[in-house]
Amino acid sequence: MINNVIKTIKLSNVSSTNDYLKELFRSGETGTVVAIAEEQTGGRGTRNRSFVSKKGGVYLSILVNAQNIGVDHTLITPMTAVAVSDTIEKISNISTDIKWVNDIYISGKKVSGILCESLFLNDGDGPFIIVGIGVNLFKPVGGFGEEIENIATYIFEEYNDSIKKEFIELLINNFFTYFNEIANKSFLEKYKNKNLILGKNIIISSEEVNVESKAIAIDDNCHLIVEFPNKTQKTISSGDVFVKI
Ligand code: BTN
Numbered sequence: 243m244i245n246n247v248i249k250t251i252k253l254s255n256v257s258s259t260n261d262y263l264k265e266l267f268r269s270g271e272t273g274t275v276v277a278i279a280e281e282q283t284g285g286r287g288t289r290n291r292s293f294v295s296k297k298g299g300v301y302l303s304i305l306v307n308a309q310n311i312g313v314d315h316t317l318i319t320p321m322t323a324v325a326v327s328d329t330i331e332k333i334s335n336i337s338t339d340i341k342w343v344n345d346i347y348i349s350g351k352k353v354s355g356i357l358c359e360s361l362f363l364n365d366g367d368g369p370f371i372i373v374g375i376g377v378n379l380f381k382p383v384g385g386f387g388e389e390i391e392n393i394a395t396y397i398f399e400e401y402n403d404s405i406k407k408e409f410i411e412l413l414i415n416n417f418f419t420y421f422n423e424i425a426n427k428s429f430l431e432k433y434k435n436k437n438l439i440l441g442k443n444i445i446i447s448s449e450e451v452n453v454e455s456k457a458i459a460i461d462d463n464c465h466l467i468v469e470f471p472n473k474t475q476k477t478i479s480s481g482d483v484f485v486k487i
Contacts, residue, residue, distance in 0.1 A: 248414070251277045257284035259303035260359060260374040267305060267361050267370060276414060278302040285376060287355055288344065289482070294387060294394070298380035298401055300410060304373045304417060308360075312425035315369050316479070319344045319358045320464040322373050324429040325416040326354050327436055330377070333409050334397050339438035342457070342466050342483055346377075347438060351395035353378050373417070379409055427462065434460045439483055444468070446481040457483070 256262050259277040261284070266275060278301070285295030295301050308315040326346050327338045330353065339347045346354035354377040362368035378386075378396040386394045398405060420429045434440075439457040446455065446468065455468035458475065466478045 247274060248418070249273060249275045251275065253277060253279040255279065255281055255283065258282050258286050258374075259301055260286060260357060260372050263303045263305045263372045264359070264361065267372075271305065272307065272363070272370065273305075274307070275305040276302060277305075278410060286357060286374070287376075288357055293355060293357075293376050294382070294390060295376060296382040296384070298378070298382045298396070300375070300377040300379050300406065300413070302375055302410065302413070304375075304414075306371050306373065306421065308369050308371045309367065311421075313427065314463065315360065315371055316358075317424060317427070317464060318371050318373060318421070319356055320433045321420045321424055321429045322356050322358070322375060322417060324432045324436070325420050326356065326375060326377065326413065327432070328416050329409060329413040330354070330397060332412060333405065336397065338436065340433060340436040341438050342460065343464070343480060348395050348397070351393055353395050353397060375413070377409075377413075379406060430462060430464070433464060439466075439485055442485050445484045446478060447484070 256279045259279050262277050263275060281297045282295035282301050285293035287293040320343060323340045323344055323346060327340055330338050336348055341347055344356040345352050357374040359372045360369040378394060380398050380401045381396045385391055437460055442457055444455060444457050455470050457466060458469050459467045461467060467475055468478060469475050
């Protein structure tokens with residue numbers, strides 16, 4: 243059992259909650275901290291993309307010590323995806339899918355993304371992980387913007403403070419429930435079952451491969467097993483997946 247004494251920091255406007263916690267860590271913080279922002283001016287996604295972070299969304303980052311979790315720390319990303327998916331479903335009664343590795347979808351559109359970053363102390367101790375979670379909880383004021391309006395979605399039409407509070411509490415609770423059990427991989431079956439790419443023809447864009455294949459399975463390390471047209475298989479640990487229609 244991992245002992246979580248959680249410090250919570252609420253911010254109205256910040257560049258990025260991940261960057262905020264990174265600074266805090268650099269200034270000596272190694273405890274468990276949750277930073278929550280109303281909006282972000284420099285929200286970041288994976289592969290150096292920006293993450294639209296207008297008022298109406300949930301933007302939070304969690305600093306955890308992953309030194310003694312008993313499994314590879316890269317499992318924190320898929321574990322978090324299940325915690326987010328559970329939270330959305332419980333609060334809204336809307337069914338979600340997970341798109342390998344770290345995106346949550348509703349009816350084919352992205353509703354949430356996760357950005358995990360690893361940090362080490364000067365003496366090499368670590369890793370400490372900053373788990374950044376962005377959820378489009380309410381319809382963003384002024385819309386998502388041209389670039390993503392066809393691929394992004396939100397959960398609720400009308401802003402509601404008490405739903406937001408309930409959502410954040412449950413999300414943090416679900417996160418730490420799964421995190422405390424991460425050595426047992428209690429999130430794994432759900433992660434596999436909820437993945438929307440399995441059995442589909444996909445294109446993966448990664449350092450390892452960038453060709454068409456079929457998503458066959460997700461293994462117990464949450465790596466993706468793909469099969470190429472010549473029937474050879476490959477296990478992929480990271481990358482962007484595009485589902486072929
Ligand atoms: C992605 O979809 O590529 C990941 C998006 C992660 C966004 C969250 S919002 C809270 C935290 N702060 C950031 O700057 N990014 C993460």
